[in-house]
Amino acid sequence: MSAAERGPTRPGRVVMVVANRIDGDSRVQKSAQSMAEEGWEVHLVGLSVARKPEHYRHGDVEYHKIPVPKMDPPRTFRQRAAALQYPLAYRESVRAGHGMQRIKAERIEIEAMDAERGRDGLLRMPRFVRRAGRKVQRVWIGRRIDQTKARDRHLARENGFLDRVTRRWWKLLLGDRVWRRLDNDAVRIELALRPEILRLEPDLLHAHDMYPIGFCARAAETLRRRGKRVKLLYDAHEFVPGCDTLPADRFESLVRYERRYLPYADAIVTVSAPLADLLREHHGLDRTPAVVLNAPLTPDPDRPDPGDVRSACGLGPDTPLAVYSGWAAPERKIEMIIEAARQVPELHVAFLVNRPNHPYVLSLIALGERYGMAERLHFRGYVDYADLPRFLSTATMGIHPMQTGPINHEIALPNKFFEYSHAHLPLVVSDVKTLSQEVRRIGNGEVFTSGDVGSLVTAIDKVIADPESYRAAYRDPATLAEYTWERQVHQYVGLYEELTKELPR
Structure with a gap:
């Protein structure tokens, strides 16, 4: 976009902060680029897997990716008790494997010495003495290995009595500051990103999601003490008290962390109306809170052709093709799609996932091979968010098997809903509350019972039988008019103007 096409130059430097690697987080990338096009100077700060910081410009935004330092988490009561209960255990579990190799090496050495006895003329201990010494070594190492395994099994049991005692103790002692003792991810991320935030001296800090709200609030207070005027906008991506499927310590930490630092925000924005109501209550x-839906950009005809998913999979126009595009993790239950596709022999499935080589994705590939349907499953990485609807548009349907139960699932209108819709795909979605209600209202897909493979198969068969009846919902331009990023971004613009209106122009 040329300077003439951008909005008027705005006063102030905006620093957006996210506790991930930025790549694949379309909400963060779109908001940064859009605010830059509206005239603000925008810096986007996130995490890097490289050893050194990365600084570069992409579009109109300056990117800053910082590696997170390694740091041992605080020792819990259970860990301290395990050290007393299993005193012979190796400090690091990997050393138990080293001990096994030492036993094998010594056994080979005894055999070799017996075979070479007398060849070099050296005086050797009697054989029974050597064997007795090696037996003592084997017993000692074996005992340490057994205790190491027992200790690891003990530590693997989450949320036991000592864990609950630990949480209660630190909550009594520290109150909402207990997050520092229960989960050190926030500490590590703050160590990485705080210096960069302070160096950039923002006029407006835009904290995306739960982790940044805390250390952005703390950085803002530091800047104010130095005489710098700075405003803080909290972009709440989830209802943190609804993330109760997380490990107990992390859940307690994040709930307390958000509760402590959310009042520091000068304004709050979130991703859906139900979540806005929950946050207020x-x-x-x-x-x-204002609402900015995770809607996609309107396709730009001037962008280079990104290709299409059907061609990328090498399929003809008559082959049924379902797509799943998004984060791949065990809690997403993506294997359910493979289980259903197994019962629809003509169906191919394309998975556009964040990490094609992640162990969970590899387990999905292995599942397809075990079912003898590997040639019908197509795994590839993300497509740029600006090209995704266009890329997906040649598929037969888009599937999202989101599980019912967690409150964040029930209130969500996820990226996939908007991306599939803008690709004019029939949707096949689970019966989570908000998503299923919207699909039924528009009439652009089928709803199946969460966790029920048979119900998913039935929904897939209905779409394959008559996909055009679902695509008909998109013929009215008004259907998706509100669900575009260009429409949604006005909420951001209004909040930014409100927060920066006192800055000198």
């Missing part, structure tokens, strides 16, 4: 807010 739960935190006692005076003002309902």
